[in-house]
Amino acid sequence: xxxxxxxxxxxxxxxxxxxxxxALIWAFNDRWLDENGVSYWYRTDPICTFLFSILVLWSTTxxxxxxxxxxxxxxxxxxxxxxxxxxLLAIPTVVEVHDLHVWTLVGSKRNMWAHIxxxxxxxxxxxxxxxxKVARQHNCQHTCFQVxxxxxxxxxxxxHHGCYHP
Numbered sequence: 001x002x003x004x005x006x007x008x009x010x011x012x013x014x015x016x017x018x019x020x021x022x023a024l025i026w027a028f029n030d031r032w033l034d035e036n037g038v039s040y041w042y043r044t045d046p047i048c049t050f051l052f053s054i055l056v057l058w059s060t061t062x063x064x065x066x067x068x069x070x071x072x073x074x075x076x077x078x079x080x081x082x083x084x085x086x087x088l089l090a091i092p093t094v095v096e097v098h099d100l101h102v103w104t105l106v107g108s109k110r111n112m113w114a115h116i117x118x119x120x121x122x123x124x125x126x127x128x129x130x131x132x133k134v135a136r137q138h139n140c141q142h143t144c145f146q147v148x149x150x151x152x153x154x155x156x157x158x159x160h161h162g163c164y165h166p
Contacts (some may be wrong), residue, residue: 120151
């Protein structure tokens with residue numbers, strides 16, 4: 001949406017530049033002549049086009065940077081992953097958090113997932129509810145938490161290509 005708005009504003013500015021160039025050429029085409037008798041005012045149109053191209057490049061770099069960040073499932077800039085992990089580890093009965101991911105899909109819609117290991121035999125429902133509360137604190141609307149019993153879950157099934165990396 002921001003890119004479309006920037007495009008419309010850019011088109012308006014370009015149109016104003018073209019109109020200004022045309023007005024200058026029309027008004028002053030018989031003044032400030034070069035050695036061939038051509039007015040220097042005819043150069044306002046390519047100069048305006050060059051300046052507009054710089055404006056377009058300047059205004060789109062932020063949009064391109066953000067689009068690449070979203071496409072690469074990058075962590076939102078204002079999310080401190082160490083703090084998120086510490087908050088999840090502070091949940092009662094949690095012994096380990098791994099495969100923690102926070103990313104943005106569209107605009108401000110954030111997602112969080114994590115594998116959470118708990119003490120053997122611990123009830124997973126309060127852990128999931130507390131983890132969802134942590135996610136909401138970081139504006140994550142969609143969550144997926146895998147609760148693992150540390151007494152019976154074998155992390156080696158995730159393999160070296162899996163999500164567990166000691």
